[in-house]
Amino acid sequence: MMPGERGQLGQAGLLIAAHGIKKSFVTGQAETEVLHGVDLCIQSGHLALVMGPSGSGKTTLLSILAGLLRPSDGYVDLCGERMTALPPHRIAELRRRRVGFVFQTYNLFPALTALENVMAALRMKGAPAGDARARALHCLERVGLAELVARRPGQLSGGQRQRVAVARALATAPSLLFGDEITAALDPASGHAVMRLLREHADLGHAVLIVTHDARLKEYADHVIEMQDGYIVRERYTHRAESDFDPFERTTPS
Numbered sequence: 344m345m346p347g348e349r350g351q352l353g354q355a356g357l358l359i360a361a362h363g364i365k366k367s368f369v370t371g372q373a374e375t376e377v378l379h380g381v382d383l384c385i386q387s388g389h390l391a392l393v394m395g396p397s398g399s400g401k402t403t404l405l406s407i408l409a410g411l412l413r414p415s416d417g418y419v420d421l422c423g424e425r426m427t428a429l430p431p432h433r434i435a436e437l438r439r440r441r442v443g444f445v446f447q448t449y450n451l452f453p454a455l456t457a458l459e460n461v462m463a464a465l466r467m468k469g470a471p472a473g474d475a476r477a478r479a480l481h482c483l484e485r486v487g488l489a490e491l492v493a494r495r496p497g498q499l500s501g502g503q504r505q506r507v508a509v510a511r512a513l514a515t516a517p518s519l520l521f522g523d524e525i526t527a528a529l530d531p532a533s534g535h536a537v538m539r540l541l542r543e544h545a546d547l548g549h550a551v552l553i554v555t556h557d558a559r560l561k562e563y564a565d566h567v568i569e570m571q572d573g574y575i576v577r578e579r580y581t582h583r584a585e586s587d588f589d590p591f592e593r594t595t596p597s
């Protein structure tokens with residue numbers, strides 16, 4: 344059961360528990376440590392933001408938590424499994440079952456239409472063709488692309504491609520959804536719509552973790568993590584505004 348499936352919990356409702364994460368990169372003769380021992384927990388039902396200056400290690404941390412990059416030291420438990428102890432094929436399998444991504448580069452298949460791109464993700468998780476088509480159409484409609492489902496990525500704007508990537512990530516109802524600058528290419532109204540969908544996704548008991556420079560997204564967040572020079576320097580659990588205040592529309596020029 345994929346759509347609507349609740350995120351499988353690790354200990355005490357944690358979908359991610361990471362401890363002592365270090366990462367070094369070797370360039371030429373030099374080895375540089377860019378994460379210096381990061382501890383982080385992400386709870387089920389939470390939308391978390393990772394913020395901080397350029398080069399502070401946000402994308403590196405996200406890649407490690409998502410199982411795309413191995414830490415040099417420390418461990419990551421994902422949905423209760425010690426991911427960092429698994430061999431690569433088991434990590435790939437865990438990612439396929441539990442994780443969704445939206446990257447700045449979208450990673451869409453250029454030869455497939457928007458509909459086919461979203462369907463492909465569902466088919467890879469074993470959904471029958473008819474179900475995959477219906478769910479893909481529904482998800483594309485939710486991101487406001489109902490009219491554009493037959494277009495290929497090359498026939499869409501950057502913001503429209505970003506929304507296809509969001510539809511594709513949400514379609515498989517991942518326990519953990521990772522996003523890197525998810526709203527960067529979006530106009531205020533689309534940014535608002537996408538964040539509302541991600542908020543709903545977290546409210547189902549999943550978790551959403553987004554790297555961003557956009558302070559407006561804090562209005563949707565439960566947990567804000569600030570990084571600097573390879574360390575987490577501040578973490579805040581926020582109380583979301585109960586009002587229908589709209590941070591995107593507030594900055595829309597009148």
Ligand SMILES: Nc1ncnc2c1ncn2[C@@H]1O[C@H](COP(=O)(O)OP(=O)(O)OP(=O)(O)O)[C@@H](O)[C@H]1O
Nearest residue numbers: 368369370377395396397398399400401402403404
């Ligand atoms: N594959 C790599 N090889 C060598 N150095 C790397 C590699 N990936 C990242 N780095 C370095 O690690 C540091 C952290 O990079 P990272 O991309 O995690 O930062 P960031 O906070 O996401 O930055 P931005 O906000 O600009 O995207 C930077 O100094 C970067 O140059």
